[in-house]
Every structure is written in structure tokens, then in C-alpha cells.
Amino acid sequence: MNKQEAIDKATITFNSAADYFDAPALSFWNRFGRRTIELADLQPGMRVLDVCCGTGASAIPAAVKVGTTGSVLGVDLAESLLKLARTKAQQQGLANIEFQCADFSNLGLPSASFDAIVCVFGIFFLPNMEAAVAELWRMLRPGGTLAIASWGARVFEPANRTFWDAIQSERPDLYKQYTPWYRIGEPASLQALVSSCGATDIRVFAETDRHQLNTPEDWWTMVMGGGIRGTIDRLDPATQMRVKSASLEFLKTNNVRVLESDVLYAIAQK
Numbered sequence: 164m165n166k167q168e169a170i171d172k173a174t175i176t177f178n179s180a181a182d183y184f185d186a187p188a189l190s191f192w193n194r195f196g197r198r199t200i201e202l203a204d205l206q207p208g209m210r211v212l213d214v215c216c217g218t219g220a221s222a223i224p225a226a227v228k229v230g231t232t233g234s235v236l237g238v239d240l241a242e243s244l245l246k247l248a249r250t251k252a253q254q255q256g257l258a259n260i261e262f263q264c265a266d267f268s269n270l271g272l273p274s275a276s277f278d279a280i281v282c283v284f285g286i287f288f289l290p291n292m293e294a295a296v297a298e299l300w301r302m303l304r305p306g307g308t309l310a311i312a313s314w315g316a317r318v319f320e321p322a323n324r325t326f327w328d329a330i331q332s333e334r335p336d337l338y339k340q341y342t343p344w345y346r347i348g349e350p351a352s353l354q355a356l357v358s359s360c361g362a363t364d365i366r367v368f369a370e371t372d373r374h375q376l377n378t379p380e381d382w383w384t385m386v387m388g389g390g391i392r393g394t395i396d397r398l399d400p401a402t403q404m405r406v407k408s409a410s411l412e413f414l415k416t417n418n419v420r421v422l423e424s425d426v427l428y429a430i431a432q433k
């Protein structure tokens with residue numbers, strides 16, 4: 164996939180996923196967004212860029228943290244997600260945050276424009292991740308903080324494996340065809356990616372988390388509200404139903420109520 168194809172695919176996928184993205188079954192966005200902001204140690208008055216901001220899971224806590232003397236610019240490709248983000252920011256009375264629909268790797272902003280830059284579950288969507296990190300590093304001021312979060316290798320197991328097994332038997336041509344999030348799953352690969360821009364002061368945290376399913380159907384809501392939606396939308400309705408049944412059957416039969424959801428965080432000081 165070249166860069167333009169990757170941008171088009173992410174735009175279509177996440178505009179489509181917007182109808183489920185903020186469902187309670189996907190509460191993990193907020194949990195990991197808040198954790199990223201905690202690790203980034205933002206201070207009042209900072210100017211923050213949050214790229215791949217979605218509906219504001221990290222951008223909104225960042226705006227709270229930097230306060231009225233600071234500001235946050237959230238950037239995402241999916242206008243449908245940004246609409247939800249703007250509503251949430253407005254409901255919380257946050258006047259220091261704005262959202263822009265754009266490709267973050269081509270913002271055209273001056274060097275050293277931000278005190279902190281955050282990217283949660285987004286860097287792997289760019290085919291050239293090193294170039295994407297270098298662009299973030301360029302926009303960060305000396306002494307500023309870059310915070311990147313990515314999924315651990317066993318994200319949402321065992322539900323994920325069951326889902327892909329069902330895709331394999333129904334549509335082998337789509338098997339893991341759109342899964343860029345598997346490109347960084349180990350602390351060493353995240354560390355190497357961040358150091359590729361010249362960063363030397365980097366801390367990587369690999370944190371273990373478990374995501375609770377209230378019912379097996381929660382897994383299907385997660386499928387519809389996340390990146391896997393890019394695969395679902397390529398199935399005809401009957402195939403979608405068979406994949407759904409196979410996934411849920413496994414979770415019900417094995418009484419699976421908890422999914423692995425390990426996350427990697429890299430915090431780099433420029």
C-alpha cells in the first residue's frame with residue numbers, strides 16, 4: 164500500500180467505524196488515552212499536538228491538563244470522529260482545544276511548534292513510520308515530549324485470533340490484509356522506531372491490561388468500532404453474519420469474558 168492508499172483506507176475505515184467508536188464496549192480508548200497523557204507529564208500552559216486523535220481519548224485529557232493557558236490541536240483523517248470529539252470538548256466546556264481534519268504527516272506547520280506531541284494507536288497507519296516519526300520530531304521544540312502508544316503483539320486475544328480464523332475460512336484473500344497495528348508489537352521495535360528520528364532520551368513502557376467483555380456481543384461492537392471495520396465493510400451481509408456467529412460462538416463456548424490488551428508506550432524527550 165502506498166501512502167495515499169493508506170490515507171484513503173484509514174479515512175474510509177474510521178469514518179465508517181464512527182457509529183460504534185465511542186460505544187461503552189470500546190471504553191479502552193479513553194483508558195489508554197488518559198494513561199498516555201499521564202506518562203507524557205503535561206504541564207499547564209503547554210501547546211500540544213495530538214495526531215490520530217479520533218474522538219479525543221487523549222486530546223481531551225490533554226486539554227484539561229494544560230489548562231486555559233495551554234492549548235491542544237487534535238488532528239485526524241476521519242471527520243465523523245472529529246465531529247464526536249468537538250461535541251465532547253464542548254460538553255466539557257473546553258475552549259483550549261481545536262480539531263482539524265488532515266493527514267498529520269503533511270500539516271505544513273513550522274519546526275518546533277509544540278511543547279508536546281501525542282500519537283495514540285496511529286503511527287502504524289503510515290507506510291513509512293520512520294518518516295512519520297521524523298515529521299513529529301521536527302514539529303517538537305527542543306526539550307519537548309513525544310508520546311507514542313501502540314498495541315502489544317497479543318492485542319485482544321483470544322477474540323482476535325478467532326475473528327481472523329473465521330475470515331480465513333470465508334475470505335482467505337482478506338486474511339490480515341488490513342492489520343497495520345501488528346507492525347509494532349514489541350518494546351524493541353517501538354524503541355527502534357522512535358530512535359530512528361535521532362531521539363536518545365527514550366523510555367518505553369510495556370503495560371499489561373485486560374479488557375472486560377460484559378457480554379460476548381461486546382467483541383462484535385469492538386470489531387465494528389475499530390480498525391477491523393476496514394475488513395468487515397468488504398464482506399457481504401451474509402458473510403458478515405457467519406463471521407460474527409463464529410467469533411461469538413467461540414467466546415460463548417469458552418466463556419471468554421476478558422481479552423488481553425497490552426499496550427506499549429514510548430516517551431521521548433527532545
Ligand SMILES: C[S@@+](CC[C@H](N)C(=O)[O-])C[C@H]1O[C@@H](n2cnc3c(N)ncnc32)[C@H](O)[C@@H]1O
Nearest residue numbers: 173177192215216217220239240266267283288
Ligand atoms: C485506532 S484510531 C485511534 C484514535 C485515538 N487516538 C484513540 O486512541 O482513541 C486511529 C486513528 O488514526 C487516524 N489516522 C490514521 N492515519 C492518519 C493520518 N495520516 N493522519 C491523521 N490521522 C490518521 C484514523 O483516522 C483513526 O481515527
